[in-house]
Amino acid sequence: MATENTITRTETPLTITVIGAGILGLWQALTLARVGHHVRLVEKSSVPFADSASRYAGTMLAPGCESEHAPEIRDFGAHGLTLWRATYPRLVNAGSLVVAAARDSAEATRFARATSPPQTLDADGLAELEPDLGGRFAQAFYFPDEAHMTTPDALVFLLDAARMAGVAVELGAAWTSPSASDVVIDCRGMASASELPALRGVRGERLVIKTREIRLSRPVRLLHPRHPLYVVPWTSGRYLVGATVIESEDTGPITVRSALELLGTAYALHPAFAEAQILETGAGIRPAFPDNLPHAEIRDGGRHIFVNGAYRHGFLLAPVLAEAVAAHLANQTPHPLLVTSEPLARRPHSV
Numbered sequence: 168m169a170t171e172n173t174i175t176r177t178e179t180p181l182t183i184t185v186i187g188a189g190i191l192g193l194w195q196a197l198t199l200a201r202v203g204h205h206v207r208l209v210e211k212s213s214v215p216f217a218d219s220a221s222r223y224a225g226t227m228l229a230p231g232c233e234s235e236h237a238p239e240i241r242d243f244g245a246h247g248l249t250l251w252r253a254t255y256p257r258l259v260n261a262g263s264l265v266v267a268a269a270r271d272s273a274e275a276t277r278f279a280r281a282t283s284p285p286q287t288l289d290a291d292g293l294a295e296l297e298p299d300l301g302g303r304f305a306q307a308f309y310f311p312d313e314a315h316m317t318t319p320d321a322l323v324f325l326l327d328a329a330r331m332a333g334v335a336v337e338l339g340a341a342w343t344s345p346s347a348s349d350v351v352i353d354c355r356g357m358a359s360a361s362e363l364p365a366l367r368g369v370r371g372e373r374l375v376i377k378t379r380e381i382r383l384s385r386p387v388r389l390l391h392p393r394h395p396l397y398v399v400p401w402t403s404g405r406y407l408v409g410a411t412v413i414e415s416e417d418t419g420p421i422t423v424r425s426a427l428e429l430l431g432t433a434y435a436l437h438p439a440f441a442e443a444q445i446l447e448t449g450a451g452i453r454p455a456f457p458d459n460l461p462h463a464e465i466r467d468g469g470r471h472i473f474v475n476g477a478y479r480h481g482f483l484l485a486p487v488l489a490e491a492v493a494a495h496l497a498n499q500t501p502h503p504l505l506v507t508s509e510p511l512a513r514r515p516h517s518v
């Protein structure tokens with residue numbers, strides 16, 4: 168796995184249409200424009216991000232913690248972090264913490280076995296990092312190299328960065344048919360399901376709350392056998408509390424059961440969360456393939472590339488997928504996240 172961006176500027180620019188301005192489409196458009204391609208980004212919603220799953224994300228960049236779900240995430244995610252650090256100045260590089268109530272020590276043992284945390288802190292070590300959690304947990308796992316951000320700010324930043332890199336952004340424009348571009352990169356999320364039969368949706372509910380009664384500097388995950396939860400500190404005293412993982416494509420509002428579970432677990436993390444104001448609730452559908460890893464699938468001789476299936480890792484892996492597609496268009500070595508049912512497509516000729 169490369170550890171830095173190895174894609175150089177193209178000498179033969181292509182015209183590229185990227186469909187969908189969620190996190191995957193934004194990173195594709197930005198990366199491909201920065202290497203010199205002529206990029207158009209088409210988004211059906213006239214209000215940026217209004218119809219995207221990306222707006223609901225907690226935006227933790229946590230390859231170590233998330234390797235609990237798939238070991239491959241660790242290496243791909245570490246590279247994703249490197250690319251975010253090179254691009255987004257407001258990334259908060261404060262690491263992440265994982266705690267468990269004493270009665271859930273079996274969960275802590277299972278998590279540690281699955282993820283090999285770089286550091287285990289005792290109660291004093293935890294209090295040093297997060298004074299407001301002092302005395303609440305006997306131990307914590309610390310992943311110092313992880314990062315997080317405030318979701319709406321990061322999405323707006325990327326859209327602006329894409330425009331500044333020369334991307335022609337078309338909002339309120341639903342893509343329906345083949346385009347005259349050399350390459351179409353399809354990042355429509357769940358809207359691509361009819362063409363990607365293996366794609367399924369995994370519902371994630373979350374709340375945004377606000378309080379000045381407690382101060383956290385980094386995401387904290389509370390392990391639990393049924394209701395694991397994380398709290399991500401956003402700017403201005405806001406916290407994202409998430410997230411359910413439900414095998415359902417129901418796009419309806421958060422249920423009472425899920426709200427009770429999430430808020431109850433936040434209260435278990437610290438009772439001061441009881442005084443927080445609920446600013447926002449919402450549910451997004453995470454597009455996922457059966458292995459829960461994203462793919463860039465090349466079709467039509469390389470003219471149509473589906474980038475999808477980011478599951479819980481859209482923010483973490485979007486830059487890696489963008490780099491993989493840019494490398495493919497530059498005829499570089501195939502990337503493990505690229506798949507094709509045809510003989511490996513070569514770079515299409517400009518028309």
Ligand SMILES: Cc1cc2nc3c(=O)[nH]c(=O)nc-3n(C[C@H](O)[C@H](O)[C@H](O)COP(=O)(O)OP(=O)(O)OC[C@H]3O[C@@H](n4cnc5c(N)ncnc54)[C@H](O)[C@@H]3O)c2cc1C
Binds near residue numbers: 221
């Ligand atoms: C509650 C929750 C918490 C999460 N937390 C994290 C996290 O901490 N870290 C992380 O890395 N990931 C996280 N994720 C996962 C991440 O949000 C997803 O993987 C990611 O949003 C998927 O992005 P996407 O670009 O594929 O899809 P989307 O964000 O849904 O974007 C698709 C876009 O395509 C547009 N579109 C659809 N059809 C058309 C058309 N015909 N023409 C033009 N445009 C079209 C849509 O309007 C939409 O804007 C979380 C997800 C949820 C739900």
